[in-house]
Amino acid sequence: MTADLFDLPQARPVSRAPAPPVSLAEGAVLLPGLALSDAPALLAAIHAIALITPFSRMETPGGRLMSVAMTACGEYGWCSDRNGYRYTTTSPLTGEPWLPIPDIFVTVVRRATAAAGYPEPPLQSCLINRYEPGARLSLHQDRDEDAPHMPIVSISLGVAAIFLWGGLHRSDPVRRLRLTHGDVVVWGGPSRFVFHGIAPLARSSHPNTGDCRFNLTFRQIRA
Template sequence: MSTDLFDDLPPVVSRETLAPGAVLLRGFAREEGAALLQAIAEVTRQSPFRHLVTPGGYTMSVAMSNCGALGWVSDRSGYRYDALDPLSGQPWPAMPAILRGLAVRAAAQAGFADFEPDACLVNRYEPGARLSLHQDRDEQDLSAPIVSVSLGLPAVFLFGSTSRSDKPQRHRLAHGDVVVWGGPSRLAFHGVAPLADGEHVLLGRQRINLTFRCAG
């Protein structure tokens, strides 16, 4: 295992265009990383990480939780958003102000003003975990962007077009990087390659991804 040497560097923000309506903000969340992780720990204390089952019966390698008015869930009956955590029958934890504020600022930086997320998916990747190419299309408001925040171990983000047959681009995401996509790229296929092993100074052998959406 090797330490991610980029964590020894000072925060750097650069704006890279991935496609029309899709922007990578490198280092955007780096300075808030420790505070974000504290907020996430409180969310997952209330609604612990779990491995969801897809409608086809496949257990996802990524563990997840949610916060906000709505949470994304999956089981043999399908994919959907629900106001209640199926494990507890209680509402999902409220979205912490620090998480919501980061998402709103990132969306504005990418050209999407007035972003008001009502759902934040909290995904935990351990070495070998992956996310296959998919579209985010379960949300009622497809005019709003997706905001995705990377914390912990670096990952290879796969970002394609609205056609599954097009080969996706590969982008290395480090701790604090934020990707925002909407407009003509809102339904772009995307995923995460199997996470390589490593040791992060704050998170150890894992990566946390926050994905903010306007679901309801």
């Protein structure tokens, strides 16, 4: 299967212009509204992927269900079960290879990494998270990848969320940053292993996603 699957609408003009970048730390930047003009096409691609590789709430190694529902696309997807956390080349739900990353995803990731000052985009894996009211992602570091020299790109769509941005140690102070529809965060270099997460999603509504938030997170898995 090829990216021709994704017959997507063209981006529509929006009234809110992207705001100036906000430095979070060395190597980390918030790009407010950078993906806003492409949000309709990004959401259409998410829904197309979910029709073939549905969202599911995975089990943690401790036997609990994650509050966030996930799917993926690209060469690798991330999985969790009683055996631990890992990347796979096939969906554990369907047994089929993950779908290719849509062109619109690639376009936005390239724009974001360039704006953040990184020469290469991380395009081996795109994790797609769906947050419903109350869903959260506890503070963690991304250490399952073998390409720590590559940045991570995170795109927010739908209901606003509180992004938890800590330090290189779990005990470091944590900042609470409000991410809204179309915001993008890029972090790498000295900030590649910063602890981060999402506070429990407040009940709210967005005209394009209802009471949900979608998050696209791009990573390079192998050097």
